[in-house]
Amino acid sequence: MTLASYTRKYLKSAATATAFLFALAAFFAVSVTDVEAQRKFSRTYPASKNVRLQLTNRTGTITVRGWDRKTVQITAVLQKPIANLTPRNLSGTIVIDVVRDNKGRNEVGDVNFAVYVPYSSSIDIETRIGNLQVSSIQGGLVRAHISSEGDITLTNIGASSVSAKNVIGDIFYDGVFQPNGIYRFYSMQGNVNLRIPLKSSFKLVATAPSTRSISLGSFSNASMRFVGTGRRVIGKVGSGSATVNVTNQQGSISLLRR
Amino acid sequence: MNCEKCQELISAYVDGDLSKGEARSFRTHLSVCMECSKLAEDFASIVGFCDEAFAEDSIPPNSQALWCRINNIIESEIEETPPVEEETAEEVPHRGFLSGTFSFSPAQAAASVLLIAVVSSLVTIVGYKNFAAPDDSIAGFEAEPSVFEKVLVRLGVAESPADKAQRRLEERKSAIDYWTKRVSKRRVEWDTGTRVTFDRNMDVIDKAVKQYTLLLKEDPQDEISTEMLDSALNEKMELLREFSEL
Numbered sequence: 001m002t003l004a005s006y007t008r009k010y011l012k013s014a015a016t017a018t019a020f021l022f023a024l025a026a027f028f029a030v031s032v033t034d035v036e037a038q039r040k041f042s043r044t045y046p047a048s049k050n051v052r053l054q055l056t057n058r059t060g061t062i063t064v065r066g067w068d069r070k071t072v073q074i075t076a077v078l079q080k081p082i083a084n085l086t087p088r089n090l091s092g093t094i095v096i097d098v099v100r101d102n103k104g105r106n107e108v109g110d111v112n113f114a115v116y117v118p119y120s121s122s123i124d125i126e127t128r129i130g131n132l133q134v135s136s137i138q139g140g141l142v143r144a145h146i147s148s149e150g151d152i153t154l155t156n157i158g159a160s161s162v163s164a165k166n167v168i169g170d171i172f173y174d175g176v177f178q179p180n181g182i183y184r185f186y187s188m189q190g191n192v193n194l195r196i197p198l199k200s201s202f203k204l205v206a207t208a209p210s211t212r213s214i215s216l217g218s219f220s221n222a223s224m225r226f227v228g229t230g231r232r233v234i235g236k237v238g239s240g241s242a243t244v245n246v247t248n249q250q251g252s253i254s255l256l257r258r
Numbered sequence: 259m260n261c262e263k264c265q266e267l268i269s270a271y272v273d274g275d276l277s278k279g280e281a282r283s284f285r286t287h288l289s290v291c292m293e294c295s296k297l298a299e300d301f302a303s304i305v306g307f308c309d310e311a312f313a314e315d316s317i318p319p320n321s322q323a324l325w326c327r328i329n330n331i332i333e334s335e336i337e338e339t340p341p342v343e344e345e346t347a348e349e350v351p352h353r354g355f356l357s358g359t360f361s362f363s364p365a366q367a368a369a370s371v372l373l374i375a376v377v378s379s380l381v382t383i384v385g386y387k388n389f390a391a392p393d394d395s396i397a398g399f400e401a402e403p404s405v406f407e408k409v410l411v412r413l414g415v416a417e418s419p420a421d422k423a424q425r426r427l428e429e430r431k432s433a434i435d436y437w438t439k440r441v442s443k444r445r446v447e448w449d450t451g452t453r454v455t456f457d458r459n460m461d462v463i464d465k466a467v468k469q470y471t472l473l474l475k476e477d478p479q480d481e482i483s484t485e486m487l488d489s490a491l492n493e494k495m496e497l498l499r500e501f502s503e504l
Contacts, residue, residue: 058504059452099503106447128500129455147500148459167459167493188493189462209486210469228482249466249486 038109041076045089049120050139052093057127058083058102060110066119066136066156073116079109099128122159131169151190166190174258177202177242185246192248195256201238206246206253207231213252259287264294272302292436380410423484430491437498444502456501463497466490 047070055062060079072094074087084101087094102108110130117123122141123134131151132144138158146152149168157175164171165186174195177183183202185192198218206214209231216224216233224235246253264287270276271284288295362370410416417425445453470487473480 103503107449128504129452147497148455167497168462186489188459188466188490207482207486209482210466228480231482247486247489249490250462 037080039078039082041074041078041085043074043087045072045074045087045094046070047072047094047118047121048092049118050092050122051118052122052141053115053117053124054093054095054097055113055115055125056097056099057111057113057125057130058098058108059129060112060127061131061133061150062113062115062125062127063133064113064115064117064123064125064135064137066121066138067116068119069116070118071116072118072121075114077112079111081105081107081109083108083111085111176200177244179241181242183242183244185248187248187251189250190248191251191254192246193254193256194244194246195258197258199238200242201240202242202244203236203240204233204244204246206233206244206255208248208251208253210250211248211252215252215254217255218257219255259283261287261291261294264288264291265297268294268298268301271298272305290440293433423488426488427491430488430495433495434491434498437495437502440502441498444504448504452501452504456497459497460494463490463494467494 049070051072053064053072055064074094074096076085078085083098084105085096085098086101087096089095096113098108098111117137119136120139121137122139123137124141124143125132125134126143126145126147127150128147129150130146131153132146133153133155134142134144134157135153135155137156140159141161142154142157142159143161143163144152144154144165145163146166146169148166150166151169152164152166152171154162154164154172155174157173158178159175160178160181161183162173162175162181163184164173165184167188168190169187170190171185171187171192172195173183173185173193176197177200179201185194196219200219204219204224208214209228212230214226214230214233219237221235221237223237224233226233264284267276267280267284271281276284288298407416411418441456445456448456467487467490470483470490473483474487477483
């Protein structure tokens with residue numbers, strides 16, 4: 001092998017190594033940027049069975065799940081620009097208000113919450129933009145409000161007072177209607193689907209003025225009457241102990257058998 | 259400070275019971291919130307009026323002289339009262355049952371009692387209707403007005419549903435104007451995504467408002483459209499208010 005070929009081989013391998021090192025550096029740089037673009041927040045509170053969670057978000061998703069522990073675990077992934085977050089425990093109510101904590105800041109990144117609470121908790125969550133999900137809650141109250149757009153999904157709910165509201169987006173409720181409970185679902189544009197047991201007992205007022213699409217499914221009975229040229233259904237299922245009011249200004253309403 | 263907190267503190271502020279910091283924060287809120295400012299003004303004027311009236315009534319210019327005058331009047335009336343003669347049935351057809359100074363017949367007395375009962379019932383019911391009934395009752399579950407309520411409306415004592423709806427509509431519109439101004443100041447600071455989302459949602463609400471306004475022009479008595487318009491305007495107000503905080 002000549003000196004020239006040695007030199008060429010050496011240079012080639014050096015170039016390959018350099019390229020490899022550059023690629024490695026670039027990979028780490030991207031990874032570090034990714035890590036810096038978001039931050040994780042985590043906190044756990046001891047809680048009584050009847051704890052109340054009051055969470056107000058600016059943008060991002062909120063997922064709340066019931067669990068069989070006497071603690072509240074809050075995890076949040078904060079996107080850049082990182083939001084200020086100062087949860088407070090006020091005599092049995094855990095309060096997180098991202099809107100108030102970041103008032104006056106022009107740009108705040110999404111905050112995606114995942115919260116675990118005892119089954120019997122009361123949940124009051126709202127966001128300006130983003131999806132809300134609540135599951136396995138049997139406490140007194142579930143309130144999920146979106147100021148603008150986002151889907152609301154409430155599953156395995158046994159609360160006696162439920163309120164879900166958004167402007168654009170779907171609302172899905174899968175749970176029971178407790179005797180004397182009050183249930184209210186309101187959307188401007190989207191689909192509202194309620195999945196409840198066949199033996200449910202409730203008074204219903206369902207209004208879908210634009211589409212007139214109100215499907216009662218298995219819950220249709222002789223007491224149900226369409227009024228206002230089909231824009232509203234009023235009636236009773238069973239003894240009618242719970243009160244259910246559903247309004248969807250520009251979308252459909254469906255009652256499904258659980 | 260938010261409206262709720264501000265309204266809680268109005269009374270303490272008017273009485274001068276707030277700390278300097280709280281009072282400053284309170285005044286700052288009043289300078290930006292028309293609704294609370296008006297409420298505080300009304301409250302202050304009521305308290306001022308009550309204070310004035312109480313001051314005038316509770317301290318007579320010369321209480322001793324006043325009592326002397328009252329005593330003199332009573333004594334002079336006792337002296338001037340002619341001796342009571344035996345009255346016959348012909349002279350006074352029927353004497354009042356309370357005392358000699360009253361001359362109500364039982365029928366008049368019964369009518370008065372009935373009138374007092376009716377007036378106090380009316381006042382109680384109107385007061386209850388106006389102040390105790392929740393404003394945001396669940397749509398569709400509102401009871402039909404009773405005959406009595408209809409009579410109250412006819413008499414002009416209570417508000418008719420149409421008047422009530424009109425009043426609510428006016429209130430909503432003025433609140434929307436206020437929050438629209440707040441949002442137009444704030445929205446330049448929002449990021450593009452927030453602005454686009456806000457506009458998209460506002461479009462949906464405005465379309466609904468337009469739709470129900472047109473429907474109500476065709477049929478002003480359409481209850482569902484009235485209700486939906488009211489609720490769409492409420493949504494608009496809420497959207498504006500909540501985004502003005504961002």
